[in-house]
Amino acid sequence: MADFTLVIGNKNYSSWSLRPWVWMKHLGISFEEIVVPLFQDDTDEKLDSYFSNSKVPVLIHDDLEIWDSLAICEYLAELYPQQGLLEDIQARATMRALCAEMHSSFICLRSELPMNCRRTPSAVILSDDCLADIERIQNLWRHAGNFSDGKGGYLFGSFSIADAMFAPIVFRFDRYCVPLEDSASRYVKLMLKHPAMLAWLESAKAEQEVIESEER
Ligand SMILES: N[C@@H](CCC(=O)N[C@@H](CS)C(=O)NCC(=O)O)C(=O)O
Missing domain, CATH: 1.20.1050.10 (Glutathione S-transferase Yfyf (Class Pi); Chain A, domain 2)
Known part of the structure; x- marks a missing residue:
């Protein structure tokens, strides 16, 4: 398995983003990270292409998009059941x-x-x-x-x-x-x-x- 992208908000503030990020790091999954600063003039535009209603985090894995922190963690735990x-x-x-x-x-x-x-x-x-x-x-x-x-x-x-x-x-x-x-x-x-x-x-x-x- 490879080709994960995680779209997150500001690391300082985005509590929802922290959750899957920490989980992926803990599982040792390598992923591309896209940081979209929240509450800026162009935030919605940058998040427009995702199915998340302008929210972060979003996990992209091949054709799959998951836009909920808990669902992302559960999905990855199922992919890596030995550790997850x-x-x-x-x-x-x-x-x-x-x-x-x-x-x-x-x-x-x-x-x-x-x-x-x-x-x-x-x-x-x-x-x-x-x-x-x-x-x-x-x-x-x-x-x-x-x-x-x-x-x-x-x-x-x-x-x-x-x-x-x-x-x-x-x-x-x-x-x-x-x-x-x-x-x-x-x-x-x-x-x-x-x-x-x-x-x-x-x-x-x-x-x-x-x-x-x-x-x-
Ligand atoms: N249910 C979502 C909640 C996502 C959420 O509310 N994310 C906040 C970031 S901390 C957000 O994107 N806020 C931007 C906004 O509300 O415009 C999840 O668990 O991932």
């Missing part, structure tokens, strides 16, 4: 439930703490709704530990799609100095050392665009 999927069926189902909840929830946290990878770490005042999102995420992370294969410090032990899906939360917790319970704090530190996260951060820092609405 948790062996245990219960762990796998629980992992999918975590991913789906991440995909569809935490609206307060997303709007109050926009992903801004190069932000100088500092705390902000958090609303009760945002604190509830943070509590729920830690609860999910703890629950995942019950299904861990014991092979690493990631959510399910081995690195899985769940870690890719929660990668933007890791940057948010770190950059907004969110107080966390010990196990969550250890997990954030581990994720921040992952080579794919380090590489993403380095590129994010090199970007020039500033999206004012995402700066807090």
Whole structure:
């Protein structure tokens, strides 16, 4: 298998783009990367040729176009089952439930703490709704530990799609100095050392665009 192209937004801000990017790097898949800076005058025009309704990420593999972060991660996990999927069926189902909840929830946290990878770490005042999102995420992370294969410090032990899906939360917790319970704090530190996260951060820092609405 070859010939993958991943269309993404600004690395500093595009949380949805980070997920499949980290997953592909983790799986060791080589791919061409097209970065389309978001919220510029020409963004829609640049994304027009894709079937994604002007959104990123988009994975292109031969004639196939996939325009959803979770669907991209699942597709690649099916192509590379040796590395991509948790062996245990219960762990796998629980992992999918975590991913789906991440995909569809935490609206307060997303709007109050926009992903801004190069932000100088500092705390902000958090609303009760945002604190509830943070509590729920830690609860999910703890629950995942019950299904861990014991092979690493990631959510399910081995690195899985769940870690890719929660990668933007890791940057948010770190950059907004969110107080966390010990196990969550250890997990954030581990994720921040992952080579794919380090590489993403380095590129994010090199970007020039500033999206004012995402700066807090
Ligand atoms: N469901 C999509 C969400 C994609 C999405 O909302 N992407 C944001 C980037 S972080 C985007 O393209 N925003 C540009 C816009 O809304 O115009 C996925 O999971 O990939």
